[in-house]
Amino acid sequence: MKYKMLLSAVACFALTGCSDKNASVDSADDSSAPVAIDGMPPSIDAHAHPEHGPHGGELVELGKEAFHLEMVHAGGAVGFFVLDGSATKPVAIDAKKLTVSLKHDGEVKVFELAAEPQAEDEAGKASRYSTRDEVMDQWMDAGAEGAVVVEIDGKSFTGKISHDHDHAGHDHGDHEGHDH
Template sequence: MKIHLFTLTLVCYGLVGCSGPSESVPSVPEPSDVIVMDDLPSLTDSDGHPEHGPHGGELIELGKEAFHVEMVHDAAKVSMFVLDNTATIPVAIEVQTLTLSLKHDGKVKSFELAADRQTDDPEGRSSHFSSTNGELMRWLDAEAEGAVVLSIEGSSYTGKISHDHDHSGHDH
């Protein structure tokens, strides 16, 4: 019995150590408890802006981020939403059309998107523009690049349309 008590004392002394009074040692999280930031989906880019617009579309910068346009398209419709500098709040503008100038396979073509006023937009202004032009959708599906041109409060803005993003996991 004395041997067991001596062994137990040695084991306890070895666990506590020679540091004097017992100190609280923080527990080490189990590997399943550790969150790796690289594994989380990024919601913002390196400048702190969202990677996608409020409707899940591609963001196009206007005027050194004075404004943004969000482009969303599928097989039936192309929509463009005018947004503020944070790319989160709609901005209703006075123009009746946005112009997309696209280039693909050496050809250049311009397309118009008509104002499609939202319920929150003031009378005579729109934050949303759309088109159901099949040719426009085919050009965008073929990864045409170009620019969107619009006027906001009397100033002209041009935003670059490019297809340098991954297409997996979403429709246009």
């Protein structure tokens, strides 16, 4: 199988050659025209996903978009929702917790978020994890960055957290309506 994949890659390279990223594309060449993938219309990118999750939160990619986490920080709580590769549908998993490691002002701290199953989650599984840890809440307000680790189907996934506080309309005060 690896041999066939390598042979295909070599053949593709030999047929197309090296590309210069500064080279212009000939508009008469239709080889770059959209192609239907797995029955999807050509106008839809097979890997496209929304900029924000279903709850308006920031998306964290896991495993080259095998899954996503949606990070929501509001009202003194921090929560993560496990989503599919398209970042649109919840995925209930077996993990009892997920771990977040944050760095702020040169200090690193680890937080554990407990599973909080939603009504539609299969028994014994959860698609939501949250905490009301005041330190984590404060660090998130201050723009701490770090990583989140979660186990899904026996595999450990790590995603990068970079909490954006430079968006318009953000209020660092009472957190009401603070939804990202």
